[in-house]
Amino acid sequence: MLKNIVVFIAIFLYSQTVEAQWFKNSFKVMGTQAHVEFWLESNEAKQDKATENIEQHAQQLISIVQGEMQRIDEAMSPYKANSELSLINARAGTETLKITPELFHLLQVSQKISRLSKGAFDITYASIGYQYDYRNQQRPNKSAIKKALSAIDYSAIKLDEKQSTVHFAHHNVKIDLGGIAKGYAVKRCLALLKEAGVTHALVNAGGDTGLLGDRHGRPWLVGIKHPRAAYKMAVELPLENEAISTSGDYERYFIEDGVRYHHIINPQTGDSARKVVSVSIIGKDPTMVDALSTTIFVQGLVAGMKLIDSLPDYEAIIIDNEQTLHVSKGLQQQ
Ligand code: AMP
Numbered sequence: 587m588l589k590n591i592v593v594f595i596a597i598f599l600y601s602q603t604v605e606a607q608w609f610k611n612s613f614k615v616m617g618t619q620a621h622v623e624f625w626l627e628s629n630e631a632k633q634d635k636a637t638e639n640i641e642q643h644a645q646q647l648i649s650i651v652q653g654e655m656q657r658i659d660e661a662m663s664p665y666k667a668n669s670e671l672s673l674i675n676a677r678a679g680t681e682t683l684k685i686t687p688e689l690f691h692l693l694q695v696s697q698k699i700s701r702l703s704k705g706a707f708d709i710t711y712a713s714i715g716y717q718y719d720y721r722n723q724q725r726p727n728k729s730a731i732k733k734a735l736s737a738i739d740y741s742a743i744k745l746d747e748k749q750s751t752v753h754f755a756h757h758n759v760k761i762d763l764g765g766i767a768k769g770y771a772v773k774r775c776l777a778l779l780k781e782a783g784v785t786h787a788l789v790n791a792g793g794d795t796g797l798l799g800d801r802h803g804r805p806w807l808v809g810i811k812h813p814r815a816a817y818k819m820a821v822e823l824p825l826e827n828e829a830i831s832t833s834g835d836y837e838r839y840f841i842e843d844g845v846r847y848h849h850i851i852n853p854q855t856g857d858s859a860r861k862v863v864s865v866s867i868i869g870k871d872p873t874m875v876d877a878l879s880t881t882i883f884v885q886g887l888v889a890g891m892k893l894i895d896s897l898p899d900y901e902a903i904i905i906d907n908e909q910t911l912h913v914s915k916g917l918q919q920q
């Protein structure tokens with residue numbers, strides 16, 4: 587982590603009293619690449635002092651963003667034995683556990699999207715999900731899937747809001763927040779930057795991007811990756827004050843006998859969802875767009891568009907198996 591490269595960009599606007607500058611930083615966290623970019627202004631009268639202060643201030647903000655993402659990773663990673671999520675997975679099948687309000691909140695949001703999508707989004711997908719190992723090209727066989735399917739059931743997660751507790755009504759239930767935690771981390775980081783007085787910022791973690799304001803007089807340009815050409819963009823969108831999340835079958839996968847096994851699982855079958863290849867959701871709330879991109883990916887074009895068109899605050903761009911691009915009604919009107 588210490589080897590992170592800090593890139594300070596070079597747009598200096600000198601005047602007698604105001605100095606302003608873009609700052610950028612990229613780092614690895616939550617098993618992915620994260621990126622932050624923001625505009626800082628200093629109203630100090632003395633220019634030299636201002637430069638020192640603005641750079642110190644930028645470093646501070648970068649540390650806050652990195653620290654926040656790392657903190658969320660420590661709590662929610664399934665790969666860290668001591669994370670709160672791992673503790674829940676180890677014990678909530680047999681006892682009622684008190685959990686932090688933060689994790690409780692994310693479990694509640696996850697339940698809400700599960701109900702909204704009739705189980706297309708289901709964090710208990712992990713009851714089978716943990717038997718996939720994409721790096722080593724391992725997948726569960728049919729009988730392992732069959733055995734695990736009864737533990738894929740979001741209604742088995744019992745939440746008590748007053749006590750802030752969780753209990754799994756089925757012994758073998760496991761949960762995973764990979765479909766929602768990065769969006770939440772982006773949301774938290776944007777809130778911290780805003781609190782610090784920043785008005786133009788971009789925070790990205792993997793396929794999740796959140797924007798504060800515009801890119802100083804012009805919109806931010808956010809790309810949606812081409813699903814079958816690693817370094818190409820399928821689309822670039824001018825956005826401001828929005829969040830966008832993309833779920834794609836090219837992020838973590840292996841191909842066996844011509845079949846693509848990837849990280850987004852249809853909870854009904856325990857197998858990878860294959861109705862579409864890429865789903866991007868645009869809206870104000872980074873947590874929601876993250877969860878919805880995973881949801882719509884599982885639902886596919888017809889049911890997915892129907893759900894998005896019923897939600898006035900969210901729009902979708904879906905790329906189907908023939909690599910045709912489809913956009914939701916709200917985007918067609920623009
Ligand atoms: P994203 O990249 O946001 O689409 O999220 C993909 C991640 O969501 C996967 O790596 C899993 O951690 C998790 N996931 C996979 N399938 C589901 C599902 N059906 N419901 C909720 N989370 C899922």
Ligand code: MG
Nearest residue numbers: 765876877880
């Ligand atoms: Mg997602």
